[in-house]
Amino acid sequence: MKNILFPLIFGFATTIGVIAQDHSHMGAKPIVYPDIPGYKSLSTDLHIHSVFSDGNVWPTIRVQEALRENLDAISLTEHLEYQPHAKDLPHPDRNRAYELALKEAENHNLLIIPGSEITRAAPVGHNNAVFISDANALLAKEAQQPFEVAKNQGAFVFWNHPAWYVQQPKGNPVLSNFQKKLIQEGKLHGIEVINTGDYAEESLAIALENNLTIMGTSDVHDLIDWDYIQKGLHRPITLVFAKEKSIESLKEALFDRRTVAIFNGLWVGKEEFVVPLLEASISVSEVHYIGKSEVLSVTLQNHTSSNLLFENQMQYSLYHHPPIFEIPAHGSLTIQIKTLERKSEMELKLKALKAYTAPKTQAVASWNIQLLDSNN
DSSP, rough: OOOHHHHHHHHHHHHHHHHHHHHOOOOOOOOOOOBBTTTTEEEHHHHHEOOTTSSSSSSHHHHHHHTTTTTEEEEEEEEESSSSSTTTSSSOOOHHHHHHHHTTTTTTTTTTTTEEEEEEEEEEEEEEEESOOOOGOOSSTTTTHHHHHHHHOOOOEEEEEEOOOTTTTTTTOOOOHHHHHHTTTTTOOOEEEEEEEOOHHHHHHHHHHHTTTEEEEEEESSHHHHHHHGGGGOOEEEEEEEEESSHHHHHHHHTTTEEEEOOOTTEEEHHHHHHHHHHHHEEEEOOOOOOOOOSSEEEEOHHHHSEEEEEOOSSSSSESOOOOEETTTOOOOEEEEEEEEEOOEEEEEEEEEEEETTTTTEEEEEEEOOOOOOOT
């Protein structure tokens, strides 16, 4: 038995070893959102941490997680000033986490964006600088200096969790003179409206009033599986509409404010991007009148990783379904529309109840429905 079991055990262990070393990282639930006309939709998370600041995983794990979820780009934005693991992991080079992540991703189609988090007390708060060339140069005592260095390096800078109750006890962001000066000087370009699943409509108002890029990030410190996947969620992301999948194109799109922040069914962005994203996300099929009736049957297919909640905005009411209905992620739903007469074409018009284009303002999208023969 000993001679028989050994090759079995050895073979099993070898198989496990091969699986452990497999770097295909194919996730069971990849994050999927369609392209919109003229742009590629890039799924990004530009605010994550590892043990090189206050995270609890090695940088390579962050790459593997991103590959499992089918992300297009990530940035390990380690705190420059806050280094709680320094006793166990002293590292004078603040670029090290980026270098390890870049090495892990070199044979995969994942963009690794160099970045760091500038961490100060209010009114400075926390800010991410991405597309930097040297994180070490951002270490400075004077509050304005890191932002000046970041600007000189061509960085895109965004304000992290401005509504965080630890720094803002009321839970509302405060746009101080410090941020106003940064915006005026071209040193602050974006703002998180979604962070770790928390949505602040006041942050969205600041973004719209000051022409800042709308951002959504996980700000993950533990495993993505623990914080999101095991709860049936995908991480918050910034969906960036770029001309192509490249670091240069991604950077250009962020500076041009072509984004939608997404946390599962919650979408936040400008109308000019939310509406075409909705229209690309739903396809219409199996259109026909039921029997000899004037009730039109339409099947709606959801091509995204979001459960999409809609409210009927047509002049026609629905048969069988209430005016508010949900189409599950990667699923479909058949609705019946009482058109009152047989039509050769009509406009399907729906409000996305969890897609915000301004505080308390939801996006309305439409689809043109063509019937080949309205008499059958």
